[in-house]
Amino acid sequence: MDFSDYKGIWVFIEENDKVIAPVSLELLGAGKQLAEKRGCELAGILIGHDVKSLAPKLFEYGADIVYIYDQPIFKDYRTESYMKAVLECSNKYKPEILLYGATSKGKDLASAVATDLPTGLTADTTVLDVEEDTGLLLASRPAFGGNIMATILCKKYRPQMATVRPKVMKALTPNPGAEGIVIEEEIDLREEDIRTKVLEIVRATTKKVRIDEADIIVAGGKGLGSREGFEIIKTFAESIGAAVGASRDVVEAGWVEHHHQVGQTGLTVTPKIYFAIGISGAIQHIVGMQNSGLIIAINKDPDAPIFQSCHYGIVGDAFEIIPLLIQQFQESFSLKEENHDHAGKI
Structure with a gap:
């Protein structure tokens, strides 16, 4: 292929009910860094109905151009x-790199596009970089069950494409009033040309915990020994108002449901505080929580890899340490309530 025709970094902008998905704003932040390194423009491609009003927000978050199919x-x-x-x-404007969020919609679309474009697709990327001179995208992700980090290259084809996990990239601080170029496109596509029809959309609610939205997470691993041992994680989490997380081994052992899993094959989380208890610290798990504000690890093994990724580490038996932590937190909460009541009376 003649790479000279391909220029620019693109981000597929995912929107739901006229709201831009957070991962799209995160990708604009990552894309801006790549674009600055390459000395090119950052563009968003926005597809939907009555979505033109979303363009200004995309400019605020770093986009120079927005292609719109409305x-x-x-x-x-x-x-x-x-x-x-x-x-x-893509065939008309030829981007050098095209990024999608690794959401159900983003992964579905990216894989479909990759079957038609003469290019490949790196899935569930957690680290992005680009060679300044060649424009070669360096898309890294855990491989071999999370035991190593692999960097995937697409040397022979363009555009280079990757899906990127939510919450592993950082959105830029918005720049109110930022402006850019809107390019409105229209495709000659009729309803009878589309084989799939949407008959009804059912919006279901669930009581399942959303650990990807929690401020505090208490996560447990196989080091707790058994399903019964894992109960101490739930007790600790409940005592401090935290969500319950788990390693892949725990989920595969059937101790908790999959929606609690943190890691490459689970959820990526960014809480203010993350407790990793009885978790060894395999790469597969680390990539799912490494951007947490404060990471506290408890493990019997002083050489556990988790201690290389935490801010504070406690070497010891979780069944001895957690009850002490619960007691200290409860005393602290009680003291705060007493002070609050006393201040109110004054």
Whole structure:
């Protein structure tokens, strides 16, 4: 391929009910760094219906250009219609790099686009970089069960594409009033051309804990020994108002449900405080919580890899340490309540 025709960093902008997905703003932040390194423009590709009003926000978060497909046929996400729009726009303007969020929608769309474009796709990327001179995208992700980090290259084809896990990149601080170029596109696509029809959208609620939104997470690993041993994690979490997290081994052992899993094959979390208890610290788990504000690890093994990734480490038996922590937290909470009541009376 003649790479000279391919220029610019693109981000697929995912929106749901006229709200831009956080991962898209995070990717604009990462894309801006790549674009500055390459000396090129950062663009977003926005597909939907009645979505033109979202463009100013994209400029605030770093985009220089926004390509918009705003047509009734894009009201509901369908793989076929969105894929045709991305293919048409990509073939017309030829981006060097195209990034998607590793969400259900982003992964579905990216894999469909990759089957038609002459290029590959790196999935679930956690680290992005680019060679300044060649423009070669360095997309890194855990491999071999999370035991190593692999950097995937696409040397022979363009555009280079990757899906990126939510919450591993940082969105830029918004710049209110920032402006850019809006390029409105329109595709000749009729409803009868699309094989899939959306008959109804059912919005279900769930009582499952959303650990990816929690400020404090108490996560446990196989070091707790058993399903019964893992109960101390739930007790600790409940005592301090935290969500319960778990390593992959714990989930595979059936101690807790999959929606508690943190890591490459689970959720990526960024709480203010993350307790890693009885967790060895394999790369597969680390990539899912390494951006937490404060990481506190408890493990019997002083050589456990988790101690290389935490801010504070406690070497010892969790079954002896956690009850002491619960007691200290409860005393602290009680003291705060007493002070508050006393201040109110005064």
